[in-house]
Amino acid sequence: MTSTTDDPAAAPAAEAPPDPVLSAMADPAFLRDPYPTYAALRRDRPVHRTPHGVWYVSRHADIETALADLRLSNDRDRMTSALFARDGGLRALSRLTERLGRVMTNTDPPDHARLRGLVNKAFTARRVEQLRDRIQQITDDLLDAPQTRGGVADYIADVAERLPITVVCALFGIPDADRDRVADWFHVLGDITGDIDRAEAAVIAFEDYLGSLIRARRGGTGDDIISALTAAQARGDRLTDDELLSTCFMLVTAGDQTTTHLLGNGLLALLRNPRQLALLRETPGLTAAAVDELARYDTPTQAIIRVVAEDAPLAGHTLPAGDLVYLLLGSANHDETRFPDPDRLDLTRATGPGAARPLTFGHGPHFCLGAPLARLQTRIALATTLRRLPNLRLAVPQEDLTWHTNPLQRRLRTLPITY
Known part of the structure; x- marks a missing residue:
């Protein structure tokens, strides 16, 4: 990455060069393993501004602070203008x-609290x-098919694509006949890239479908x-038609x-760490802790974006209103000041009071509402996979695996396995 200024007063040039951090994120080496780049950012430029008025925040403590600061906004209109x-x-x-x-994930208080409260009543x-x-x-049905092949x-x-869409359709009453279309x-x-x-x-087609x-x-x-x-809307719970659809x-x-x-990501991490995979097979009671460690080790949501609503201090810098802020959750989850030997997968890593909490599902008012469902599905799917597929291993060399180029998410295109 090339050197850039951290001076908040430096206005973006009319013909600014490409964003050096985003350029690095598009590099095939970064897609294979982003964590060395994050380590360099934490060491050299933990709160870093590019000439485009875009900040990258890479340390756990700073991201935790930023996620709790309402001056770093997720408001839809502010975000649209900043982008x-x-x-x-x-x-x-x-x-x-x-x-x-406008939904709870792209609004600020007080609307955020109102919308989240209504959703909490439904998503219990x-x-x-x-x-x-x-x-x-x-999960059992999905694993039947590979075994017959x-x-x-x-x-x-x-499995990984079909399980959550099937569960989501069941949760929301989407007919099975429409599952492939959804x-x-x-x-x-x-794939926002x-x-x-x-x-x-x-978006338009899906909104029309949900409206029906x-x-x-x-x-x-x-x-x-x-x-x-x-039903909540019918009771007068202040949910407009547009808010209901959104x-x-x-x-x-x-x-x-x-x-x-x-x-x-989790199954790949286990395949790359056979001792940990064997430990999980031998100790099924580790599954819940293992899912949290897998989510930390190779974080699904690598970054989230906020827009600065009003000047905000962070780690000795002043973030000016209007700037964009990338909060690098994947980097926070590998911060060596919070997680000893962070690049090592350790399914027995300490959890509970006093232990560092991964930021996989966020922090503060926008903490992921669906985290319990994601954890439950992953626990069941991984435990069942390990139980039903003996001698599980990659079917291709690791270097042949490819990743999507979305800088906000870390996701494999394919994961060929044999057993």
Whole structure:
């Protein structure tokens, strides 16, 4: 990466050079292993500003502070304006943020608390726990197919992508007949570095589809989340039609991607660390702690973006209003000041009071609502995979694996396995 200024007063030039950090993130070596780059940032430029008015924050303590600071906003309109003020892919991304409605994930207080409170009533721990048997059944069904093909599978296509979409459809009452169509939209939306026109068309089509489900559920007594949200609106719980649609869109899409990436990254990490894989086979009681360690070790959501709503101090710098801030969760989860020997997978790593908490699912008011569901699916899927697929190993050399180029997420394209 080339040297850049950390002076907040330096205005972006009209013809600024490419963002050096984003350029590094597109490098094939970074896609294979981003953590050496993060380590260099933590060491040399932990709170770093480019000439484009984009900050990169890489230390655990600073990111934890930033996530709790309401001056670092996730408001849709602020975000759209800040993205549009840049060029290239960020300006293109502003079309999608503008298209999305206002939901709890892209609003600030007080609207955020109101919307999250309404969603909490529908997305309850009881509702998630009731899915345990269904998740087990789906996982078993998915693993039946590879076993009939002679012990070869692509874990991403056969399990990691199909499990969460099936669970999400069950949770939201999306008919099985529509699952493949919904999955196609998710694939498009999951790659923000792709064709923005195609992504925008997918948003429109998916919103139209959800709108038809919402209209059909009004006044009904279904036990799915869409029915629960329409019932909340009918009770006068201050959820507008646009907010209802946008909330359903956000919950359905968010419920899919993180689990897919966590499953793929997690199984690959175990295959690369056979002693840890053997330990997990021998000690099933480790599964819950193992999932948290796998999520730390190769974080599915590598970064989240905030926009500075008003000048905010951070680690001796002043972040000026209007700047964008990339909070590098993947880097925070490898911060050697919080996690001893962070590049080592250790399924017995200390947890609980006093232990450093990974930022995999965020922190503060926007902590991921779907974290319990993602953890539950991953625990069941990994435990079942290890139990049912003996002698599990990669079917290709590690260097042949490829990764999507989305800098905000870390996800494999395929994971060929044999057993």
